[in-house]
Amino acid sequence: MSRVVLLVAAAFAAVAGCARGEVELATVLPLGPLPGGASAIEVSDDGSSVVLVMDRGTFVTGRLERQGDRLTGFIEESRRSFVGPDGEELPQNERDSEGLAIAADGTMYVSFEGTDRITEVGETLRDVLAPPDLPDAFDNEGYEALAIDAEGRLVTLPERNGDGTDDWTLLRLEDGAWGAAFTVPRRGSFVPVGADFGPDGNFYLLERDFTGFAFRSRVRRFGPDGSGETTLLRTAAGTHGNLEGIAVWRGRDGDLRLTMVSDDNELALLRSEIVEYRLAG
Template identity: 40%
Template structure:
């Protein structure tokens, strides 16, 4: 986290008592679960992937810890989260990642159990066979090497064809839009860009079963964090049907950074999001769930 963001966080917490009410154009809030853990590594969660039934998840810390957990609910409300496994991420040489090279931000868990993780600091995407496996770094094009040190790949998502999508948090193309990089298994390309929204930066992404791309975005002000969730249909021709599903006021939620889209046992489309507390005592880790329009 940059110094400027740290200052903004402090101001946000000091003034959060004046939080503005949620503005939800289409999403309906189910609940927010304040999540606490006694593990020394607990916190800094920047990404999560829900199991298809919503009963478990894989969650990623931005300090190179990845973990799995069971989720208990009473109706629509999360009542407890229990870790089932945790591991430190390793390099291709089987060394535990740390410091800037270990700034792990985005997560994809495939159907066969492979994991893909995006990193800031050293801008890259890597594949892992297991939670405890070694890193297999995907090729890094020249475009990755000029990205902002603390503003690159917080988002990572995979479509139904197995193609990976990531985007920089801070860098923009010549038109001021958010460039989206796609890995098709052989090379990176830039199939499209997303229109940027003033005051918001992309920090999480996911696809649903219908091939729609969801992007979670964060805004920061002296009143607290704001969150926005947008959705597009992705086709071979590009993007269509843009929608803003959620836009919160300042201080409603903490620093939401990770998002996972899934369907519950009532066939409702859900977004589960997790906040990054930046390992600061005055922030909080929370799991937030919304029902989205079909």
């Protein structure tokens, strides 16, 4: 497969002088055509490799190129379709892959909307115990955010909850059953689309809001028990594309990185890009 480096076409923000607790834009890296919009991302501990899940039943692995602490390019290394237990590619109505979590031993888990299921990825997909059923009306607003906590437990929450005014319940898979971990308060019109536990043990939630003409994004941080809610980032409409996936890791300088990916919905008007912020520790 051709391995093409996509160079940054957007200006870098300076990363020096970021005060403790502040979030600062480090890189915006445009991506070339990919098989369906990117809906989830995981980055290796050293920030050098990446897995992208596309919302058409495929995933892409690659390498991230950097100059110092700045992201400068993406090199695609492999591209693969998810395969069902029968050894065949998933049927069209089961390909809406949305969330991604990778365990410490490398096991990969993916959540799907529409069919509202969570799977373990091997040569074929293996269903994990399904989280609670969602109403049919939530067909395209299901379990989009997926993460693994420091104890190795899967957690998830849907994009929509209740009648649009309820708080979200973060669900955790433990001892063979899904139960409530903690409640995520609803703040305004933002909805959850991506999640990760950082190397600091905290829970990071990526949310989006569509204003009718552009997307806004927000990142909130919670303690592992749901305490200490902090809004780290809230962008103006149109600052970035439709950010749907987030990975949190620690750079060589000791500061955290919030690396996010946008879903272009296979539309020319939307952007496909990796966006990276630095969170000074």
